Amino acid sequence: MxxxxxxxxxxxxxxxxxxxxxxxxxxxxxxxYNVLSFLSNNDHKRLHNVSLTFFKADSKxxxxxxxxxxxxxxxFFIRMYLKRKFISLFNQCQxxxxxxxxxxxxxxxxxxxxxxxxxxxxxxxxxxxxxxTVHQMSISKLNExxxxxxxxxxRRLERVPIKQLGTPLTKKYDxxxxxxxxxxxxxxxxxxxxxxxxxxxxxxxxxxIIESVKGKKRPLHLFWFKDFNEKPLCEKTYYQNGSxxxxxxxxxxxxxxxxxxxxxxxxxxxxxxxxxxxxQLPIVCxxxxxxxxxxxxxxxxxxxxxxxxxxxHTNLSVMIDLWKDHQPIDxxxxxxxxxxxxxxxxxxxxxxxxxxxxxTPIMEKTLNxxx
Numbered sequence: 001m002x003x004x005x006x007x008x009x010x011x012x013x014x015x016x017x018x019x020x021x022x023x024x025x026x027x028x029x030x031x032x033y034n035v036l037s038f039l040s041n042n043d044h045k046r047l048h049n050v051s052l053t054f055f056k057a058d059s060k061x062x063x064x065x066x067x068x069x070x071x072x073x074x075x076f077f078i079r080m081y082l083k084r085k086f087i088s089l090f091n092q093c094q095x096x097x098x099x100x101x102x103x104x105x106x107x108x109x110x111x112x113x114x115x116x117x118x119x120x121x122x123x124x125x126x127x128x129x130x131x132x133t134v135h136q137m138s139i140s141k142l143n144e145x146x147x148x149x150x151x152x153x154x155r156r157l158e159r160v161p162i163k164q165l166g167t168p169l170t171k172k173y174d175x176x177x178x179x180x181x182x183x184x185x186x187x188x189x190x191x192x193x194x195x196x197x198x199x200x201x202x203x204x205x206x207x208x209i210i211e212s213v214k215g216k217k218r219p220l221h222l223f224w225f226k227d228f229n230e231k232p233l234c235e236k237t238y239y240q241n242g243s244x245x246x247x248x249x250x251x252x253x254x255x256x257x258x259x260x261x262x263x264x265x266x267x268x269x270x271x272x273x274x275x276x277x278x279x280q281l282p283i284v285c286x287x288x289x290x291x292x293x294x295x296x297x298x299x300x301x302x303x304x305x306x307x308x309x310x311x312x313h314t315n316l317s318v319m320i321d322l323w324k325d326h327q328p329i330d331x332x333x334x335x336x337x338x339x340x341x342x343x344x345x346x347x348x349x350x351x352x353x354x355x356x357x358x359x360t361p362i363m364e365k366t367l368n369x370x371x
Contacts, residue, residue: 003098004030004031004098004100005100006030007102007104008101008103009105010035012034015104015128015168015271018168018334019128019336031096033093038086038092039085059289062290066135079114086111090119094119094120100126100347102127103128109137109138109139112125112140112142116142124144124343125140127143127146129270130270131296132300134148144161145346146161146163147163149164149270150166163339165339167270167274169278175255176279177259188260193219194221194260194261195220195223195263195265195316196225196257197225198225198266198275199226200269201265202267204287209222212315212316213239213243214241216315218241219239220316222246223261225257226247227249258276258278258281259279262323262324264276264282265283265316267293268300273285277304281306282307282308282322282323283306284310285310
């Protein structure tokens with residue numbers, strides 16, 4: 001019988017969906033645990049309020065919290081707290097009995113490690129990191145392997161079994177068409193200078209982008225993606241210089257707009273950068289708001305010559321001219337395929353090792369005695 005696979009996350013993010021899609025495509029049953037749903041109502045409200053305060057706080061305060069928790073002592077005490085608060089999650093895992101656990105967030109890595117340590121030692125635990133730095137919460141000695149983006153800095157980590165295969169994306173990203181074909185499908189003029197703006201851009205950068213668009217002589221046409229909880233006041237805004245901003249509230253076709261675009265503006269988070277770099281678009285990152293985002297920008301600027309940091313002097317039209325002849329990538333093997341392939345190799349290798357161990361004379365004698 002095929003083993004059960006469980007993905008632990010805090011939301012239905014792109015990475016979780018990609019891994020679920022890949023495992024199910026190979027005929028495996030996949031469970032998804034949103035770990036926050038296992039908290040009591042009071043704990044959930046308390047965590048929600050803390051999260052809102054944290055994200056609204058100054059970036060320096062967020063960096064202080066990140067630094068204070070990024071060490072083994074802090075993680076030890078956090079782990080003890082998690083063990084008490086997530087009993088219902090561990091009970092559900094025992095009931096479902098997944099043989100493979102995949103953690104796609106630092107919090108879920110620690111929860112997966114707790115389950116493996118105290119409830120089911122033979123569970124295979126894998127962690128996925130999407131940023132170019134690894135927080136201590138993403139590290140556990142019970143991990144079979146930690147999967148990360150391709151980055152030079154991660155190779156310097158010691159005692160961590162890391163495999164750098166990129167950020168998993170869903171299969172729709174392989175639906176590649178030419179820029180002109182995508183524009184025809186989306187009903188966008190083929191000679192339009194088109195820029196795609198990702199979700200979750202902070203307010204200060206949002207204002208800078210708007211000023212840069214309406215203050216230039218050459219018209220630009222921005223397609224700005226918004227989450228369902230940040231709906232704009234109007235669908236489209238027109239400016240005197242001919243520029244427009246069209247707000248898109250459905251993320252379903254985000255990959256199509258990336259293929260049709262001349263340039264992408266994005267926050268420097270791991271997944272957003274992976275989506276844009278998949279099509280080798282020139283990328284303009286808004287100002288980083290955390291240590292992870294700063295490191296993401298530094299690492300990608302080392303690797304990519306079409307990566308820029310947005311400021312008040314940024315001229316988007318000039319950047320489009322520099323990279324107007326860039327070609328989309330050919331179809332290639334997605335990171336989700338490579339990651340799951342590697343998971344299979346590790347599981348098969350361990351099973352083979354266990355069989356060899358059980359076939360030794362001493363182990364056979366022990367097993368017969370127990371029988």
